[in-house]
Amino acid sequence: MTRTGTIFLKLGLLGLGLGWLAGCSDSWNNPYPGSPANANILYSAFSERPKHLDPARSYSANEIEFTGQIYEPPLQYHFLQRPYTLIPLTADAVPQARYFDAAGHALPDDASSARIAKSVYEIRIRPGIQYQPHPAFARDAAGRYRYHALTAADTAGKTRIHDFEHSGTRELVAADYVYQIKRLANPRLSSPIFGLMAEHIIGLKALGAALEKAAQSRPAAALNLDDFALEGAEVVDRYTYRIHVKGKYPQFIYWLAMPFFAPIPWEADVFYAQPGLAGRNLTLDWQPVGTGPYYLAENDPNRRMVLKRNPHYHGETYPAEGSDEDRQAGLLADAGKHLPLVDEAVFSLEKETIPYWSKFLQGYYDSSGISSDSFDQAVKFSAGGDPQLTDSMRAKGIGLVTTVAASLWYVGFNMLDPVVGGLGEDRRKLRQALSIAFDYDEFISIFLNGRGIPAQGPIPPGLFGYVEGVAGLNPYVYEARDGRIARRPIEAARRLLAEAGYPNGRNAKTGEPLVLYFDTMASGPDAKSRLDWMKKQLDKLNVQLVVRGTDYNRFQDKIRKGNAQLFEWGWNADYPDPENFFFLLYGPHKKVGSGGENAANYDNPEFDRLFEQMKDMDNGPARQQVIDAMLDVVRRDAPWIFAYHPKAFGLRHGWVHNVKPNLMANNTLKYRRIDAAVREARRAEWNRPVLWPIVLLAAALAAVIAPAVIAWRRHERKTA
Numbered sequence: 001m002t003r004t005g006t007i008f009l010k011l012g013l014l015g016l017g018l019g020w021l022a023g024c025s026d027s028w029n030n031p032y033p034g035s036p037a038n039a040n041i042l043y044s045a046f047s048e049r050p051k052h053l054d055p056a057r058s059y060s061a062n063e064i065e066f067t068g069q070i071y072e073p074p075l076q077y078h079f080l081q082r083p084y085t086l087i088p089l090t091a092d093a094v095p096q097a098r099y100f101d102a103a104g105h106a107l108p109d110d111a112s113s114a115r116i117a118k119s120v121y122e123i124r125i126r127p128g129i130q131y132q133p134h135p136a137f138a139r140d141a142a143g144r145y146r147y148h149a150l151t152a153a154d155t156a157g158k159t160r161i162h163d164f165e166h167s168g169t170r171e172l173v174a175a176d177y178v179y180q181i182k183r184l185a186n187p188r189l190s191s192p193i194f195g196l197m198a199e200h201i202i203g204l205k206a207l208g209a210a211l212e213k214a215a216q217s218r219p220a221a222a223l224n225l226d227d228f229a230l231e232g233a234e235v236v237d238r239y240t241y242r243i244h245v246k247g248k249y250p251q252f253i254y255w256l257a258m259p260f261f262a263p264i265p266w267e268a269d270v271f272y273a274q275p276g277l278a279g280r281n282l283t284l285d286w287q288p289v290g291t292g293p294y295y296l297a298e299n300d301p302n303r304r305m306v307l308k309r310n311p312h313y314h315g316e317t318y319p320a321e322g323s324d325e326d327r328q329a330g331l332l333a334d335a336g337k338h339l340p341l342v343d344e345a346v347f348s349l350e351k352e353t354i355p356y357w358s359k360f361l362q363g364y365y366d367s368s369g370i371s372s373d374s375f376d377q378a379v380k381f382s383a384g385g386d387p388q389l390t391d392s393m394r395a396k397g398i399g400l401v402t403t404v405a406a407s408l409w410y411v412g413f414n415m416l417d418p419v420v421g422g423l424g425e426d427r428r429k430l431r432q433a434l435s436i437a438f439d440y441d442e443f444i445s446i447f448l449n450g451r452g453i454p455a456q457g458p459i460p461p462g463l464f465g466y467v468e469g470v471a472g473l474n475p476y477v478y479e480a481r482d483g484r485i486a487r488r489p490i491e492a493a494r495r496l497l498a499e500a501g502y503p504n505g506r507n508a509k510t511g512e513p514l515v516l517y518f519d520t521m522a523s524g525p526d527a528k529s530r531l532d533w534m535k536k537q538l539d540k541l542n543v544q545l546v547v548r549g550t551d552y553n554r555f556q557d558k559i560r561k562g563n564a565q566l567f568e569w570g571w572n573a574d575y576p577d578p579e580n581f582f583f584l585l586y587g588p589h590k591k592v593g594s595g596g597e598n599a600a601n602y603d604n605p606e607f608d609r610l611f612e613q614m615k616d617m618d619n620g621p622a623r624q625q626v627i628d629a630m631l632d633v634v635r636r637d638a639p640w641i642f643a644y645h646p647k648a649f650g651l652r653h654g655w656v657h658n659v660k661p662n663l664m665a666n667n668t669l670k671y672r673r674i675d676a677a678v679r680e681a682r683r684a685e686w687n688r689p690v691l692w693p694i695v696l697l698a699a700a701l702a703a704v705i706a707p708a709v710i711a712w713r714r715h716e717r718k719t720a
Contacts, residue, residue, distance in 0.1 A: 030364070030687070037676075037680050038680050040676055041342065041343065041344045042342045042344070042345040042656075042672055042674055043346050043348070044346070044348075044365060044367065046065070046305065046349060047350055047351055050062055050063040050301070051285075053066060053284065053286060053296070054189065056183045056264075057285065064259065066305065067666075068292075068666030069293060069667055069669045070288045070295060072089050072292045074091035074123050074125060074177065074261065075087065075256045076089040076665060077665040079665065079671050080319055080332075082323075083576065084462065084662070084663075084664045084665075086253060086257060089667075090125045090129055090172065090291070091123050091125055092124050095256075101115055101117050102117040113247065113616040116248040118246060118247065120242055120245075121242065121245065122241075123256070125173075125174060125177070129314040130171060130172070131169045131170060131290065131291050131312065132310045133168065133295075135147050135164035135167050136265070136268045136272075137167065137168035137265075146166055147166075148271065148274075152275040156276065158280065161282065170267075173238050174235050174237070174238060174240050177233075178230070179263070179265075180262060180263055181204075181230065181232075182207065182225040183225065183269075185208035186211055187212045188223070191260070200245050200252060201233065203229075203230050204232055206231075210228055211228060232245070248616045250617075250618065251577050254576070254577065264289070269284075290310075291314065292310060292313070293313050293339060293667075294308060294340065295308060304348045305346075306345070306347070307344065307345040309343050309344065316338070316339045317335075317338055317339060318337045318341070319332075320336055330657065331658060334658060340670035340671075340672075341672060342669065342673065345669060353374070356368065357374050360651070361396070361686075363653065363682050363687070366652065366656045367652040367659070368650070369651075372449065375449045377390065378393050379449070387400065397653065398652065399653075399656075400649065401649075401651070401659055402647060403647070403648050404452075404462070404645050406460045406572065406663045406664070407572045407645060407646050408571050408642070409570040410640040410642055411640065411641035412568070412599055412641075413638070415601045415639055427500070428637055430502065431638035431639070432496050433493040433497040433541065434516075434538070435477045436487065436490065436493035437493045437540055438641050438643070440454050441487055443533065444644055446533065448644075452644040454642075455642035456474040456485075456642060457472075457631045459581055460645045463577065463581075464624075464627075465623075465624060467628075470485055473485045476635050476636060497543075502514045505542030505543045505544075514544065515544045515545075515546060516546070517545075517546050517566065518531075518547050518566045518568075519548045519558055520567070520568060521552050521555040522568075531547050559591055560592070562601055568643075579615045583615070584597050585600065585607065585611075585634060585639060586598060587608045588608070590603060600639045607637075613626055614626040655674060655675040656672065657673040657675070658671045658672055
């Protein structure tokens with residue numbers, strides 16, 4: 001063959017090779033090379049490394065995404081039922097509190113709170129539950145623990161749990177739950193809920209003091225928690241334990257669904273306390289030990305984290321009870337199936353939203369949030385204001401999931417301030433006027449892409465006490481028009497402002513303009529546009545707003561000392577009970593003087609009396625009546641401008657099933673189902689390499705160089 005023929009043959013083979021690659025199903029841009037096709041794996045992402053995976057320390061949303069799948073407290077929330085309902089997880093039943101007076105005598109269930117000295121919760125766990133495989137449980141032929149007496153030399157070179165050759169398991173027992181409650185008081189762990197729980201669990205504060213003293217006297221020694229007694233948590237038998245709570249605290253039952261009250265085996269603490277392990281991140285903060293449906297098989301926070309099915313999982317079935325809407329949405333199609341439905345979950349590090357969004361559209365992530373940059377690409381609003389997917393999203397079979405968060409944003413008034421504070425009628429009318437002027441319907445539309453609903457009070461939707469529709473509106477800010485909730489006109493705000501002593505925004509006595517001060521820690525271009533919007537709201541009343549920006553520490557200091565006048569804050573529900581929001585307005589919890597969470601320093605004796613009555617009541621008509629009275633008081637006094645409840649928007653591909661937002665549950669991965677075959681087909685369809693430009697370029701290159709090659713060959717022949 002001539003050299004010319006060889007060149008053309010190579011170019012032809014290049015084109016054929018590129019064409020063959022274009023037909024391959026394994027895309028060039030697959031971020032999971034080598035992963036098996038049709039694998040029963042869920043693919044997701046994280047943007048920030050979880051700092052704590054120890055259930056005594058973890059309290060962040062990006063952490064509970066992992067701890068919720070690994071650890072098992074005694075209770076959980078029903079996946080489908082609304083309002084949120086507690087059901088057993090490892091317990092055999094949801095415990096009912098038993099009440100006792102100061103002399104230890106049992107009291108009836110309807111005893112008044114004043115008579116109740118303590119509440120006792122007896123929890124029985126189901127036998128046969130096993131921990132995940134872990135070297136902490138490994139034993140030799142003689143039954144001795146293999147890895148409980150290691151030296152620094154023994155642990156040298158051990159950087160992963162898998163570096164230990166042997167692993168084992170054991171049965172979950174009641175003592176493991178009591179052990180974890182003691183860990184909340186360990187000063188070396190600094191549990192974020194120790195202070196709160198020390199006020200409720202009998203003896204926990206004293207245990208914390210004893211452990212602090214022991215830690216100071218022996219700084220290098222490990223604390224053996226079994227050497228310290230805790231009056232408020234006792235083991236009854238192998239599968240039963242009791243928790244003793246001061247007085248009546250009905251909200252305590254919700255804490256029993258949080259990882260804080262999940263079991264920790266003492267073997268794990270002994271194992272991780274050995275020399276050299278902590279320095280290599282071999283700790284409970286890095287390598288959890290639980291009984292849940294998944295265990296952390298890979299923890300490389302600079303690349304990815306992987307959860308795999310726990311081979312010792314005790315088993316659970318998909319719920320069979322749900323609403324008609326759940327059935328129509330296909331959420332009961334897997335009723336009775338054994339959980340978990342997904343074998344593995346891979347979380348890849350994505351620090352930027354654009355790559356995350358691109359990979360979601362390519363099918364490499366199964367679900368996605370919606371950033372402001374991509375919102376218009378994903379969502380449009382109907383003429384009635386309802387969010388809908390764009391045509392391009394529907395064409396891909398993507399589904400939209402929305403839910404109102406159990407959260408509240410508000411603008412607080414410092415009730416100690418001489419201008420905006422106080423309970424006088426003129427001060428109330430001033431705050432009511434400002435509440436009308438701050439048009440949060442407009443704010444939600446401009447800054448949140450419609451992702452929120454205006455708040456009518458402190459209670460978010462989904463919690464007991466919240467009233468839907470016109471019946472639940474705030475009459476001081478809104479009114480009913482044609483059966484719909486509408487904000488009162490700005491003329492109503494101007495009238496209230498005049499009645500407060502500031503006609504047209506000026507002091508009726510001095511003629512001076514009303515100037516208000518707003519403290520904020522927000523900064524940057526986005527913050528500036530929001531702050532400009534706030535100023536424009538008060539321009540409608542001819543009231544001046546001065547923004548005082550500061551850093552977080554200075555802002556906190558101002559709030560703590562009561563030096564702010566207006567400020568913005570928010571709150572996320574810890575548990576689904578109105579007490580979790582009303583306590584933010586309870587007088588004894590004022591920030592100034594007591595250091596509580598009442599940042600507005602609101603103190604109304606009528607509200608406080610109702611709060612003390614409401615917080616210990618069981619849900620029912622009587623409690624709703626008290627809540628309605630509390631709402632009347634706080635709406636009238638307006639210590640907050642009730643801004644909005646955020647609305648979460650999420651997207652999922654059509655191959656992802658059993659998606660229903662549950663704002664209280666943190667262990668919902670086990671319910672997800674993936675149709676991996678459909679996903680593989682869509683990935684192949686959406687990620688075919690576009691190679692015709694390269695083939696065309698090769699042909700053009702051949703056409704360009706062919707004359708030169710032919711001329712060179714002729715020259716060679718003449719020379720010969």
